[in-house]
Amino acid sequence: MRLRGLIVLMALCAALGAPNAAPAARTLFAPCGANGLQCATVNVPLDRSGATPGTVSLHVEELPAPGIPRGVLFLIAGGPGQASAGAFTLGANALDLRSEYPGYTLIAFDPRGTGRSGLLRCPELQADPFAALTRVQALVAKCGTEIGASRDFYSTRDHADDIDAVRRALGVDKIALEGTSYGTQLSVAYALTYPSHVERLILDSVADPAGRDPFALDDLQQMPKGLASLCSGGLCRAATSNFVGELVKLANRMAAHPVAGKVAKQSGGTRTVRATGFDFLGGAVLDSDLNAGLAAELPAAVHAALRGRTRPLLRLVQLDRQTAITSAEDLSMGLFTATVCDDGPFPWAPETPLGQRPGLLAGARSALPKGSTGPFGIWATDLGPAPFCLRWPPQARRPGIGSGPLPNVPVLVFAGERDLRTPATNAAAIAARFPQGRLVTVPGVGHSVLGTDFTGCAQTAVSIWLSGGVPPSRCPRSPMLVNPIGAFPASFATLKPGRTGGVRGRTLAAVAKTVREAAASWAFSLTGFTQVQAIAGLYGGTIRASGTSFVLKGYSTVAGVRISGSLRLYRPEARSPLPARFVGSVRVDGTKAAHGRLAVGASTLSGRLGGRRVHGPA
Structure with missing residues (x-):
């Protein structure tokens, strides 16, 4: 089963938190990194009812605002399972963060069960996220056993209560929150549970806080858009x-x-x-x-x-x-599973015995109206959380977070038009629910708008809004890192030889296609959940990416044509370098190719193939 289909698609019901408490004396922070970074540990109960003993030590990082702070802003990462302190690295990114969030002291802490806050580990589930569904269901069951009785205390409600515990430890009355993906669900859950302690919200790539059905129906319906x-x-x-x-x-x-x-x-x-x-x-x-x-x-x-x-x-x-495949430190599958399978909602109650669940799941699936899965078949309902959590151990029913009213505070909401995990319709709906909600739509961007908008418009909108200005409602289209490539040729023989003609012309066309596809592989290596240095070509060879350059060794996109060489990002002086193009030189060989060397320009190829000079488009 594909777990990334769940990781940031979650918009599940959360639960009521502990009652409000007055601000306490500030917890002692100590220097722990560059640019004034400070760290502290905040101890919270595992079970706030007191029935199950134990505590969780939350690792908290603070980047103080220069001068007199305007407020305190919590940065909430996604998942669930991502460690916020590890994800935002406040000290290393201090200059950019202080510019984006002017006047705010920034807080990032690892939620319970992640990073340095009692990391939950389920090694087999972490290492085998692509097994068949029945195998993953068995690993989920084993994960619940490995975590033990504490698995009942990692719901979104528990995470919201932890946010308030950190707020009290800071000795402040109101906080701003910025959440991305699942972090938006958690931020809104906090606002519903502790409305009097919310100063403002920034929501990027919105998970529906009203809850998501167990079969991901809205996501399937919105995916074509x-x-x-x-x-x-x-x-x-x-x-x-x-x-x-x-x-x-x-x-x-x-x-x-x-x-x-x-x-x-x-x-x-x-x-x-x-x-x-x-x-x-x-x-x-x-x-x-x-x-x-x-x-x-x-x-x-x-x-x-x-x-x-x-x-x-x-x-x-x-x-x-x-x-x-990520490490538990980057994204804990143990915490992801404990939160998702606690939150629900499912076609069964939390305490339902395992033996009764398959029938309830099948009944709910068969009762879906025609068209519920958009253009996809009923098989696509496995993208939802219900099949994944089918064998999670039964647990006691717990009260859920209420449905409102939401606090009347300023809210800035971002939607990427290419977002498939948290559709743009979610963002529009949540912005409309807040009296002071503002929606910023960003064309050309998918998930995690603030991290992937190459125009800088979204980041600037945050700074403008925090400074009291009015942000734009729509940004310019963000360029892609690399543009979509053209069709893969059926064979070397089907390539058009162009003006050069013959084998040399087809080789020139094959090299142009290979360079463009290699640029896409470069982007792939840099923007995956886990970065990889080397990738195999379609028909062999490797590309090794390093920052804004890459090295090809026998790299083949067209069978029978290989290229080797070094290419670097082309940086025009007058405009943005995106979509990325690359320049350099390559050696060409292969069983079908006219051998030789070519200079790769921003828009042209030139050099010698088969002993003759050639020139053509890149």
């Missing part, structure tokens, strides 16, 4: 004229008939990769709203797969799997 945004303005026309239609057709076909085939390995040779419709939709498709390389290659790979050439698609599936 987000996918269509990738290709707006004709960006995909070199690959396909109907990206969304082709993707839906392919996903449903793969659900009925999984595909398998060979992909190249970094070490040489090939491996067999198998993918179902759920592997595809819950993995490579969903991750394309964050991974720029996936977004660039997906339209062409889908188009090829529908015509029987599945190798490009299976390569993306395998690369996505490779870059999506």
Whole structure:
């Protein structure tokens, strides 16, 4: 089962927290890093009812505002399972953070069960997120056993109560909160539970705080709109004229008939990769709203797969799997599971015996009205949390966080039009629910707007808003890190030779396609959940990325043509370097190619192939 389909799709019901308490004396902080960073430990009860003994030590980091602070702002990471202190690294990023949040003292703490706050570990689940559903359900059950009785105390309610415990430890009455993805759900849960202690909210990539059905129906219905945004303005026309239609057709076909085939390995040779419709939709498709390389290659790979050439698609599936396995320190699958499976809601009550749940799950699924899953088949309901949590150990029913009213405070909400995990409709709905809600829509951006908007408009909007100004309601379209690539050729022989003609002309065309695809692989290596230095080419060889450059060794996108060399990011003086283009030089060889050397310019290729000078578009 594909777990990233859940990690930031969660918008689940939370629970009521502990009663409000008056500000306490400030906890003692001590210097712990660069740029004035201070750290402290705040001890909180494991179980606030007192029935289960134990405490959790929360690791808290503070970046004081220069001068007299305007307020205190908590930065809440996503997941659940991400450690906020580790994610935001306040000390290292102090200059940028102080500019983006002028006048605010910034707080980032690792939620219970993450990072340095009693990290929960479920090693097998952490290491095997791509197993078949039945295997993952068994690992979820084992994870619950490994955590033990404390597993009942990692709900969104518990996390909201911990935020208030840190607030009291700081000795402040009101706090601002910025949440991303699941962090938006937690921020709103805090606002519902402790409304009198909220100064303002910044919500980026909004998970529906009203709760999400167990089968991810809204996400499935909204997904085509987000996918269509990738290709707006004709960006995909070199690959396909109907990206969304082709993707839906392919996903449903793969659900009925999984595909398998060979992909190249970094070490040489090939491996067999198998993918179902759920592997595809819950993995490579969903991750394309964050991974720029996936977004660039997906339209062409889908188009090829529908015509029987599945190798490009299976390569993306395998690369996505490779870059999506994280360490527990980066994202604890133990905490993710404990929170998701505690929060619900599911077609069963929390205390329902395991033996009764499959029937309840099947009954709820069969009762779904026609069209509930958008253009996808009923198989796609496995993207929701219910199948994942089917075998989570039963636990006592706990009160949930109420549905409002929400506090009348300033709220700034960001929506990326390409967001597939937390659809832009969520952001519009939550902005409308707050009397002082403001929505900023960012075209060209997927999930995590503030981290992926290359125009800087979203980040500037935060600074303007915090300083009392009026932010824009819509940003300019953010350029992609790399543009979608053109169609994968069926073979070397099908390439158009252009003016050069013959084998040399086809080789020139193959090199141009390979350089553009290599740029997408460079983006893939930098924007996956886990960064990787080396990636295998479609037909062998490797690309090794390093910052704004990469090295190719026998890299092949067209069978029979290999290129080797170093390329660096082209930086025009008069405009943005995005979408990225690369310049340098390459050596060309291979069983089909005219051998030689080429200079790679921003828009041209030139050099010698087969002993003759050649020139053509890059």
